[in-house]
Amino acid sequence: MNPPFSFSPLQLPDALEPLRQEVRSFLADASSQWSGWKIGHSWTGFDRDFSLEVGRRGWIGMTWPAAFGGHERTGLERYVMVEEMLAAGAPLGAHWFGDRQSGPLILRLGTEKQRQHFLPLIARGEASFCIGLSEPDSGSDLASLRSRATRVDGGWRLSGRKVWTTNAHLCDFMIGLFRTGGPAEAEKHKGLSQFLIDMRSSGLEVRPILDLTGEGHFNEVTFDGVFVPDDMLVGTEGEGWAQASAELAFERSQPDRYMSSFPLIPLAIDAIRDNAQADRLAERCIGGALSELVILREMSLSILGQLEDGHSPAKEAALVKDLGNTYEQNIPELVRELLDSAPRIVPDNKLSELEGFLVQTVPTFSLRGGTREILRGIIAKGLGLR
């Protein structure tokens, strides 16, 4: 009669309150000039100056060793900082991928030299990372990827094409997954390796891909014999698949998987109050949205606790991402139901810009980081369906 998943509660200690207040008051100042459109970008919005300031305050690489520019704080402290940032829709993109993904990967599997070099740069907000996984013919079926790294004197030459690479046109480095072994048909999950790639390398070309909002936030990156020195291989040659999968499992349950639309709710509440629309429908919808948020947060905290204890709750993390993505996708529709806003984006109107941006952007929430269908497959297998 034991449920097939584990979610023991994690309590954030009161001692974290000063940190929360510190981040909150920093954001109260910093956010005064942010437009609704900018807030909508949240953790994908690229603002180098903001990231430098966040780095100065010690909020990047918070849990890393001081020897690598980190701040030796706990995962719980990082969580509090992150959720405050997301609640405000802060533009984290210039450091987010390094802080969430690439830095931890380098810390875990990088060479001493890689750690010494890259981690302090990330922690200061000076080095931005992008993630080079997807290719034109390899999306969900990532392991079928064909971009190749060929051994040459002193290193590797990369050739092929990556797509949908978020912020590649603004980033300094990419961690890219390339085939180093036999062809995809022969050894699909084997023979993949991860490389640290300088985005200024010759032979590397970045071409923005406009998205439906009219912006070019993601890119096509072509590699035409790009040289990568030997010491820029990350981890073990041929182990790239396992390394990249572990990375994805860690990021799946974090607050960015359920809070991307959060900033819209407080603005909607104010509008409902101003328009005297606080009727029974509004009460039920807002109350329902609040209860889901509180419980998603409890679930996310539980997974954080399990990770801190050295477990790897992959199935649970996939469950939280699936529930969380659905939640953040529903928010703009809920607000539309309550406010019935005109289909116009009113300049300088925070609510209108944010709603307009999110309506067009939420479809991506259940694509990026593993599609809903792929996640549900992972969950079903984890539950014992074969």
Add this chain to the structure above:
Amino acid sequence: MSSEMNISEMLAEQVNRLLGATVNRDLRVKAENGMLDSSLWAEIENLGLTRAMCSESDGGADLRWAECEPVMRLSGAHAAPVPIGETLLASWILSSAGIKVPAGVIALATTRFAMDGQGKISGRDPGVSWLNQSGHVVLIATDSQGHDHVCLLQTSSLPAPAGLATIDRQPCATLECDGISTVQKAPAPASTGELGVLPYVATLRSIQMAGALSQILSLTIEYANTRVQFGRPIGKFQAIQHLVASLAGKAAAAQVAGLYAARQIDAGNAEDGAAIAKSLVSRYATEACAITHQVFGAIGVTDEHSLHFYTRRLWQWRAEAGSDHWWSGRLGKQVLSQPGSHLWEFVTKAQPATTLH
């Protein structure tokens, strides 16, 4: 605290063993015909289950809600046709008010009654679970000065109304009091606020629903792995896998929500916890029932199959002690009474203030 955690785990294991060995179709049908199985009930009392949250002077183990959550959840997971949860909760309320806990089944009313100058009780609760099978009933009554009292009544002093038809067919009847004397009464503890015992019953139901949801998840997985169509188990079809994954999400969230509400009670914040849990779990139960019946096909809606013992309870419980709509509305009203900037503060303060460990 660790020794208490052990009592809690031990208790859960005993409940699991007892209910696993005894609860079957016959017993469930018997309860649907208004009869409590007295030998099962005797075993439950012998284990001290119903007094687990009472003080030691009442023969209890003084367990906190979070420690009793597994027992409540298991009563839902086994679709146990016995009022374990109701009696556990009623006993805890009596014990907290300093009233000696009587033996036997104790029912619990959730509406507010009135107490006159002579201490006589009047009022009505349209539906009290297991009322006709209980020796006593606990209710909250307000006196003419506006003070609340926890009151213990003997059911033999009450009119015996006919049972009500409900979706779960568990015994339930209307409680009518017109100047009835109490066996005992005491000032209500501060923990019974404006809503009386409603948040506690809502928490109990949320936890029981989490148990039922986890059980239908297990049944659904097992069925998907064994039912063969088109030459293979239906669990091999991706459409079915995705339904099951979605069901798992609802069940997991419900379990987290139920325990969350229990922790909130332990932290002295019963109402917010109940509002969040009951609104979420009731809503998710609706979606989960639809999924499980879809996966089971026609066999799942037969009387013979046990699935309906769970889904009918879920449809019943989602509406009891305040539905998802009622609790969401109440929560939303509270949120909308303040500027939007308060919402995030509410969320970050929504963790229970004290811990188990």
